[in-house]
Amino acid sequence: MxxxxxxxxxxxxxxxxxxxxxxxxxxxxxxxxxxxxxxxxxxxxxxxxxxxxxxxxxxxxxxxxxxxxxxxxxxxxxxxxxxxxxxxxxxxxxxxxxxxxxxxxxxxxxxxxxxxxxxxxxxxxxxxxxxxxxxxxxxxxxxxxxxxxxxxVEKAVGEGGLPLSSTAVREALAAGDVPRANAILGRPWEIRGVVQRGAALGRTLGFPTANIPLGRHLAPRFGVYAVRAGVEDEAGGVTWFDGAASVGLRPTVNPLPEPLLEVFLFDFAGDLYGRRLRVAFAAFLREEAKFASLEALAAQMRADCDAARSLLAPV
Structure with missing residues (x-):
């Protein structure tokens, strides 16, 4: 283009x-x-x-x-x-x-x-x-x-009267209704960005996450999602991995002033700092929550990853 x-x-x-x-x-x-x-x-x-x-x-x-x-x-x-x-x-x-x-x-x-x-x-x-x-x-x-x-062009309407508009996508994402948002878009909704260094809390808990500030992107409903994350290489190619992601203020430890996207890629080994990621949202798993301890948070993260793996597994 x-x-x-x-x-x-x-x-x-x-x-x-x-x-x-x-x-x-x-x-x-x-x-x-x-x-x-x-x-x-x-x-x-x-x-x-x-x-x-x-x-x-x-x-x-x-x-x-x-x-x-x-x-x-x-x-x-x-x-x-x-x-x-x-x-x-x-x-x-x-x-x-x-x-x-x-x-x-x-x-x-x-x-x-x-x-x-x-x-x-x-x-x-x-x-x-x-x-x-x-x-x-x-x-x-x-x-x-x-x-x-x-x-x-006449106002476009999808199956069953599905409104096909940017406003309708935003409303669906605010509600955590990822399938509806993706149905309006005709493809998975993505957030793209460069991985930045964070507090390394996920790594401490056994779930090293790639941190991507939302910047000018819409913040969807705060919570945990099943995602597919594409890692871009220097030639412009993209390698995709299944994963789980959190969007929100991370309330359990040192709450953040601005929402952050944190992505854990399944079956990935390597350094993502400074790399460009494309994070495609597949499903909302649960709302953001504050946990009483890091142990409780880690246990929930294991359950989240299991749920995401199951949801993303080929039929």
Missing amino acids: HVVSDLGEIPPPWRGAAVALGNFDGVHRGHAVVIAATAEAARRLGAPVAALTFEPHPRELFRPDDPPFRLTLAEAKRDALAALGVEVLVSVPFDHAFSRIPAEAFVRDILVQRLGARHVACGPNFHFGHRRGGTPALLEALGAELGFGVTV
Whole structure:
């Protein structure tokens, strides 16, 4: 995938694309419908498939004191969009100056003049431009005037009325309903990050964990999860291991001020400090708890690992 973040210099091969528009946080199955509509237009026009999104997410700019809410950061979003067939990602740097661009100017100056978009696609609730003044109806009107096609995709709904939205994913993860979140996404939800040194309490208890700060990632329901963890190598390859993970404030010993992801990889030997991990969530096992002793904590960790192994075992 080619990534463009400088709107002043769009390489000629990527001008004239069919462009999917949206924040695409999570890149869920509803987003996949928008990408599919974009790809269909691209095939018809003989054009590249592009997605235009914003980084950081506008909510992070306007509501900086909100708790972190992102389902996918830039790298994970890029990979998920590429898997859906997006060939070029236009990642617009979103700041206060950009937020003041009127909706019509966004269409004329960016979509048409700079990108040369021949077709755009979006969901029914997509808004853009200053004070979110741009709507799908405005896109359609300007498309008719300026000569680009517009597809407004209907609100996507999954099996049994399953809502396919980023909000629905966040709600499922807040409730610990990992299967529901993954069903909306169409793949396991992941947290990616670099392993940092911690207090080594897990190692002391016989469960050496890889510590990954959540950063701007959404914090799911605090507790213990069955996970699959991918260890990235220098060439970009990933080796996957089953494991158990804890998300929370670690209340038993030296409680933390910010939530932390701690991952224990089954059947792994080696040093993970400084390595990049992809932690894919499979199931919620139990809520976070404070234990009366380290012995009680260690006993529960053994039970958690047994439960995770059983759940992750091939059928």
